[in-house]
Amino acid sequence: MRSVYKAHINENTGAIQTVEEHSKNTADLCRQFAIPVLKNLAHNVGLLHDIGKFQEDFQRRIDGENIKVEHSTCGALVAKELYPDAAIALMMEYCIAGHHSGIPDGGYKNDTSDMTTLSGRLKRNFEDYSAYKEGIELLEINRNEILSFLMQDCGKNIEILVDKFAFLTRYVFSCLVDADSIDTARFCNGDKIRPLTADFHACLEKVNSKLSSFVCTTPLQKTRALLQQQVFDKTDINGEIYLMNMPTGSGKTLCSVKFALERAIKAGKKRIVYIIPYNSIIDQTMVVFEEMFGSDAEILRHQSTFSYEENDYAEDYLRAAKSAAENWDVESIIVTTAVQFFESVYANKRGKLRKMHNMADSILIFDEAHLMPQNYLQPCLRVITYITKYLNSEAVFLTATMPDFPKLLRQYALENSQIIDLIDNTSMFCAFQKCKYQLLGKLRAESLLEKSMNYPSSLIIVNKKKSAKKLFELCGGKKFHLSTYMTAYDREIIIREIRDELKQLEIDFPDYKDVPQDRRITIISTSLIEAGVDLDIYTVFRELSGLDSILQAGGRCNREGKRTQAEVYIFEFDDENRTLQDMKSNITSGILDKYEDISCPESIKEYYARLFFTKSDALKGKTITRNCSDISCIPFAEYARDFELIDSGTISLVVPRDEQSREIIDSLRFTGGDLGIARRLQKYTCSIYQKELDDLIRQHVVDDFGTGILCLTNTDYYDENTGVTFEAKDYFVC
Structure with a gap:
């Protein structure tokens, strides 16, 4: 038996970290990361994860021999042997076996050793690794406490029990792989990178200063302040999920920031995470936050379209931010996308799941919450309820078109989530109705363009990229086009040009009268412009679509409320027939027939009620338990591969x-x-x-x-x- 079993060798210094040292360091961090009820289990997972490195062949490999040696499954075999409770053993097995390659599918009892499932891998033979017993001492696990915690809120629903088990397994896995990565980096690279931080008290002072700087003289401004005050009056109420239903133009962003900071301070949360549906909204949100908070908040920006290397940041911040993007270990503000957030909690690989445990002790703001992907609505809602109920976090759903989330959460997630509605009085919403919605019916493209040219500025939003391109080619005068046929690089340039033209138009024609034809602006776009692009257009034309899309389009019309009334026209192309599959448009058509004001809360509520009733099967068809009713055969890897929020078409x-x-x-x-x-x-x-x-x-x-x-x-x-x-x-x- 060897005297020294190596886990890592520092290539720069030649120093050796033993398996025992690495295992204990990882276990300590793993325990530190975990919630109280899972601390001992997480600690033992950390101790056992690398005991396969006690194999003689692995030591030969680390000494330079070019041989492949599997070590991850060994600790899983020990967990299976030591813990008679299937739930405890399986949670440890999934995490330990997958800590390099990702959490495997559970598989089935008849799986063979050549298969990559957990069941198959546990049938493999390994060299003697019993030397781990000499220096590694496991902690006692309170089985009754863990099993009681696992059963909590599940009732007799086996689907929720399996789903919750899968969530907690991914959570413990997150604790393990982050602890493993941190200890390895510290030894091999000497990495001790500071976390990003924020002074939440100072940030709150700046938000309050910004809000108090607004002079409330007009009826709209006074109504905005009263609506926001409804939210601020509830910062002392403890809840799990808060609903912030506020119309366009009511100051949702500042209001949500103040609420989040108040709750973070009062509830002792470590971080605030802004989860935003589109990259374009992140760009605007970051400008607002950076200008307002300055040096009081080191904000982590985590999105696929942003690279820290291409921006001019101080070296100290750059190192901290790049490190924080790996695991979200910040005591500050994170701005990220819904895709990044949800694909992180439903992944199976260490690279994505590593950040999951740092979603605990957080305030999660879901901006434009109505845009949560409907085909994955149930898993999205479930994971939010798990994070808020079991990981000491709170969530805020923020939108101007609020579905009946209390009903959806209780129907598709957990029945007993503590849901707080921050807006009690919706009668004030009528003050923010800055445009009237009118149905034009079917039009030819030429007729649509002819009508749009009657206005100083017009925005035409269509459902298809080819339609946008065709209209642009037919259109004359000062015109702009936006669609995803264009790169984000070019769209940003075009949007800046549009803003400049609109601003100059207002300067030259403050009353918008007698605007010559060659100065009238026509913008033709797909739906990408509807959320997160702050433009103030005189008149908007929207092709028939979902009610939420139409109302979002309306948010670009008379955005600043400088006119008492403006028009949003809803149209269809006369050469296209709506099909039965065009579900949202068909529902919206019924809403248009019934309601004179389609932007009223009753109209929005009925639209979502019809939509979610029609799509009820699709809403609940994407959970990890759809083809699994036992914790031993959860398809972690398969589900992660299939979990795609972005249209793969x-x-x-x-x-x-x-x-x-x-x-x-x-x-x-x-x-x-x-x-x-x-x-x-x-x-x-x-x-x-x-x-x-x-x-x-x-x-x-x-x-x-x-x-x-x-x-x-x-x-x-x-x-x-x-x-x-x-x-x-x-x-x-x-």
Whole structure:
């Protein structure tokens, strides 16, 4: 038997960290991260995770021999042997066996040892690793306490029990892999990077100062202050999920920030996490936060389209932020996307799940909460109730079009969540109705454009990218186009140009009278403009769609309320027939027939009631337990692979748009792609469908250089105003 069993060797110094040292360090961190009821279990998971390194072959491998040695399953075998309670043993087995490759599928009893399921792996044979017993002493686990905690709130519902078990397993796994990563980095690299921090008291003072600077003289301003006060009066109420239903123009962002800071201070929370549906909204939110908080808050921005390397940050902050993006270990504010948040809690790999345990002790703000993906609504709502009920966090659902979340949460998540409605009096909402919604019926494209040109500025929002492109080509005068055929890089430029033109138009024509034809502005867009793009348009035209989309479109019309009334026109193209599958449009059509004011709370409530009733099967069809009724066979890996919140029907295509993007694309030819390069290219991507990609491939204008990152190699197939095209520009040779 060896005297020293190595876990890691520092390549710079040659220092050795023993398996015993690494195991104990990991266990201590794992225990520190875990909630009280799971601390001893998490500690033991940390102690056992690397005991397979006591195998002689592993020691030969770490000494330089080129051999493959599996070590992760050994600790799982010990857990199975030591703990007779299946729930406790299985939770430890899943975590330990998966701490490198990801939590495996549970599998079935007849699985063989060559299979990658937990059941199959536990049938494999290993060298003797019993030397772990010499220096590793496990803590006693209170089985009754853990089993009671697991059964809590489940009643006799086996589906919820299995689902909750899966959630807690991913949570313990998160504690383990973060602890493992931290201790390894500290030993191998000497990494002791400070966390990002914020002074919540100072931030609150700045928010209060900002709010108090607003002069409430008009009826609308006074109503806004009264509506916000309803929220502020409830900061002392302890709850799990808070509903902040506030109409467009009522100051939702500032109101939610103040509420979050108040709750974080009073309830002793470590961080505030803003979860936002679109990257474009993050851009605006970050500008507001950074300008308001300054040095009082080191904000972590975590989104796929943002790269810290490309921005001018101080080295100290840059190191801390890049580290925090790995595990969300901050005592500050995090701004991220809904995709990042939900795919992190339903992943099975260590890279994504590592941050999950740091969603505890937090205030979670779900901005535009109505946009939670409906096909995954049940798992999304369930994980929010688990985090708020079991991990000492609180959530705020923020939206101007609030579904009946209390009913949805009790029907699809947990029945006894503590839900607090922050807005009691919705009668004030009528003060924020700055536009009237009118149904135009069916129109030809030419008639639609002719009507839109009667206004100083108009926004036409359509359902399809091809429709937007066609309208833009038909349109005359000062015109702009926005769709995901364009890269984010170009959309940002166009939006800045639109803002500049609108601002100049108001300066030159403050009463908007007698605006000449050549100064009238027409913006043609898909739905991407509806949330998070702050534009104030004179008149809006919206193709028939879901009521939430129409009301969001209305939020761009007369946004500042400078006119007593404005119009949002709802239309359909006369050459398109609505199908039975166009569920949202059909429901909206019924709402339009019934309600004179489709923006009233009753209309919104009925729209969602009809929608969720119609989609009831789809809402509950995506849980991890849909094909599993036993904790021993949970399909962790399979479910993580299938869990996609973004429409997988579209494909990202990178387009070179400036010198930087051209250099990055050129580097792909020689160095290949990695996550860092993919992130740096995000703002240069547009979205196309598979058949459109096939068309471009047939024309030999797309290449991935063997990296999987698809790039447009002929820029004649891209127009900066309308985006990717599917045929080259014409050339005339004289």
